[in-house]
Amino acid sequence: MGLLRAVALNTFREAVRDRVFYNLLLFAVLLVGTSLIIGQLAAGQDVKIIKDLGLAASLLFGVGIAVFLGIQLVAREVERRSVHATLAKPVSRPVFLLGKYVGLLLTLGVNITVMAVALFAVLAVYQSVTPAGVQATWTAPALDPRLLIALGLIYVELAVVTGVALLFSTYSSALLSATFTTAIWVAGHFVGDLRTVEQIGASGTTVWVARLVSWVLPNLALFDVKAEVVHGLPVPAGQVVAAVGYGAAYGAAMWLIAVAIFQRRDFK
Amino acid sequence: MTEPVIVVDRLTKDYPVGFWRPRPYRALDALSLEVAPGEVFGCLGPNGAGKSTTLKLLLGLVTPTSGTAHIFGRPVSSVASRERVGFLPENPVFYDYLTGEELLTYFGQLCGLRASEARRRGTALLDRVGLGAERRLAIRRYSKGMVQRLGVAQALVQDPDLVILDEPMSGLDPIGRRDVRALILSLRDEGKTVLFSSHILSDAETLCSRVAILAAGRLQALGSMTDLVQFSVRAWELLLDGVDATLEHRLRETGATMTTLSPGRVQVHLPGTQPPEPLLQWANGAGARVLALQPVRETLEDVFLKHVEGKRRDVPGTTGGA
Numbered sequence: 001m002g003l004l005r006a007v008a009l010n011t012f013r014e015a016v017r018d019r020v021f022y023n024l025l026l027f028a029v030l031l032v033g034t035s036l037i038i039g040q041l042a043a044g045q046d047v048k049i050i051k052d053l054g055l056a057a058s059l060l061f062g063v064g065i066a067v068f069l070g071i072q073l074v075a076r077e078v079e080r081r082s083v084h085a086t087l088a089k090p091v092s093r094p095v096f097l098l099g100k101y102v103g104l105l106l107t108l109g110v111n112i113t114v115m116a117v118a119l120f121a122v123l124a125v126y127q128s129v130t131p132a133g134v135q136a137t138w139t140a141p142a143l144d145p146r147l148l149i150a151l152g153l154i155y156v157e158l159a160v161v162t163g164v165a166l167l168f169s170t171y172s173s174a175l176l177s178a179t180f181t182t183a184i185w186v187a188g189h190f191v192g193d194l195r196t197v198e199q200i201g202a203s204g205t206t207v208w209v210a211r212l213v214s215w216v217l218p219n220l221a222l223f224d225v226k227a228e229v230v231h232g233l234p235v236p237a238g239q240v241v242a243a244v245g246y247g248a249a250y251g252a253a254m255w256l257i258a259v260a261i262f263q264r265r266d267f268k
Numbered sequence: 269m270t271e272p273v274i275v276v277d278r279l280t281k282d283y284p285v286g287f288w289r290p291r292p293y294r295a296l297d298a299l300s301l302e303v304a305p306g307e308v309f310g311c312l313g314p315n316g317a318g319k320s321t322t323l324k325l326l327l328g329l330v331t332p333t334s335g336t337a338h339i340f341g342r343p344v345s346s347v348a349s350r351e352r353v354g355f356l357p358e359n360p361v362f363y364d365y366l367t368g369e370e371l372l373t374y375f376g377q378l379c380g381l382r383a384s385e386a387r388r389r390g391t392a393l394l395d396r397v398g399l400g401a402e403r404r405l406a407i408r409r410y411s412k413g414m415v416q417r418l419g420v421a422q423a424l425v426q427d428p429d430l431v432i433l434d435e436p437m438s439g440l441d442p443i444g445r446r447d448v449r450a451l452i453l454s455l456r457d458e459g460k461t462v463l464f465s466s467h468i469l470s471d472a473e474t475l476c477s478r479v480a481i482l483a484a485g486r487l488q489a490l491g492s493m494t495d496l497v498q499f500s501v502r503a504w505e506l507l508l509d510g511v512d513a514t515l516e517h518r519l520r521e522t523g524a525t526m527t528t529l530s531p532g533r534v535q536v537h538l539p540g541t542q543p544p545e546p547l548l549q550w551a552n553g554a555g556a557r558v559l560a561l562q563p564v565r566e567t568l569e570d571v572f573l574k575h576v577e578g579k580r581r582d583v584p585g586t587t588g589g590a
Contacts, residue, residue: 002377002380003377003378003380006374006377006378007378010363010366010374013365013366013370014363014365017365017366018365080361081357081359081361082361082362082363084324084329084355084357084360084361085355085356085357085360085361085362085375085419085422086375086378087327087328087329088327088328088329088350088353088355088357089350089375089378089379090347090348090350090351090378090379090380091347091378092347264331266283266324266329266330266331267324267329267330268283268321268324268330
């Protein structure tokens with residue numbers, strides 16, 4: 001446990017020292033600036049748009065970090081050969097990989113927490129300057145606690161994307177890893193379409209291939225409850241628990257496959 | 269009888285070379301050797317000899333194709349075999365966003381030390397390698413020599429019983445090399461076992477109790493310095509000034525070979541079976557001055573060249589030693 005903690009904290013420190021959290025400043029500026037503009041233009045829909053924008057930006061910035069840091073988790077260490085001194089210590093490769101993964105999840109956790117605070121702060125300010133009569137027309141309160149559910153599931157999605165990036169980074173270059181991970185993130189949002197591909201006229205081998213791919217790709221649509229939260233619709237607890245469980249299982253599977261590959265690697 | 273620290277038995281490593289139809293490239297071929305406790309053991313050889321591959325096999329960084337290796341009785345495939353081992357990689361690269369102190373604390377923790385103990389050890393080691401004043405400087409600001417010293421410090425962070433150093437003198441200035449030599453000798457005096465690879469034969473000659481000479485992935489010679497190097501005098505070399513034709517003729521009659529460096533100044537090479545004293549008397553009698561007289565002995569370099577000449581090769585896809 002001590003080894004895992006040491007590797008994870010070192011990974012977190014690397015992210016901090018690489019000034020990864022500067023993206024938060026950009027996020028805050030984008031959020032506040034856009035909110036001010038929307039406040040002038042979209043009366044009645046403004047709070048929904050701010051929530052939608054805040055959640056979408058949280059996801060996009062988070063995926064950017066997950067891909068950018070995830071692909072470097074192992075690939076950069078191997079390319080720069082800093083892995084030689086580290087793995088010559090009495091630390092196993094599975095623990096090293098898990099520590100790296102946990103360290104990046106910690107980084108993403110801090111990132112999304114700060115984004116959540118920024119989003120709630122903007123919404124709180126917006127609520128305080130909005131007349132009560134206008135607030136009464138909102139389908140959900142500005143400071144809706146269900147936003148936390150949406151943000152939590154975004155975090156689980158980021159954990160899955162990080163797992164995919166970790167897997168690629170154990171055997172591929174940083175550039176290829178980034179390309180593959182981004183492609184899988186995009187494709188992961190269309191898994192549902194792949195499973196119903198026969199409805200658009202596909203048949204035979206195409207259907208089987210599409211189904212096979214759909215079961216291998218992460219079903220990232222499971223983590224998307226933004227529309228429900230923004231429009232004040234219910235989000236069943238069972239759906240949230242299932243999504244979290246699926247994310248944890250998929251992340252663990254990515255780590256296990258990454259370990260299997262990493263164990264066989266020679267560090268020349 | 270004391271158990272060997274390192275036991276290597278027919279250790280072989282093939283790397284695949286080529287993309288479409290990879291062929292095996294034999295980097296190390298059936299290496300067998302043992303290193304005893306307290307030894308300073310040198311692994312010598314030209315580029316592509318298999319030195320670094322051997323060290324990486326011992327540390328589990330590379331998996332053997334066949335053969336076995338044990339450290340302190342444990343197979344090198346087990347993490348536990350590295351618990352009492354410190355390692356300095358060739359041309360080391362560390363996390364440059366950390367300070368020297370933070371790096372040693374982190375590595376100490378990876379070796380199972382508590383953070384406070386690792387920090388204490390790190391501070392002492394940075395002082396020992398002459399980086400005490402730079403302990404809070406980011407590693408990205410370190411010079412190459414400072415990184416090498418830091419590498420030596422991190423190899424000692426858990427006070428290991430076996431220290432493996434891959435080209436420890438690389439990138440060091442003469443003072444740095446002297447310091448590392450002194451450090452290796454002090455480790456030996458503390459009873460630790462040191463295994464290092466080097467291109468610098470003079471360092472191996474002064475430091476090692478035993479050496480292995482590798483070339484083209486194969487063991488060419490293995491033994492103590494006294495086994496490998498013939499220390500008896502093979503010849504004498506004299507440097508004379510004011511040599512006239514008579515003296516030169518007389519010297520040639522003894523079987524000595526001569527090189528004229530400048531008018532009147534000659535270098536005389538006398539085969540070791542003959543004593544040099546008569547030549548000194550003749551030189552004195554002829555009014556010549558003896559500027560230098562020195563014995564010629566076999567050096568480790570001679571032994572090295574004898575074993576590796578004609579066996580050099582470069583490892584595909586690498587620029588350094590392998």
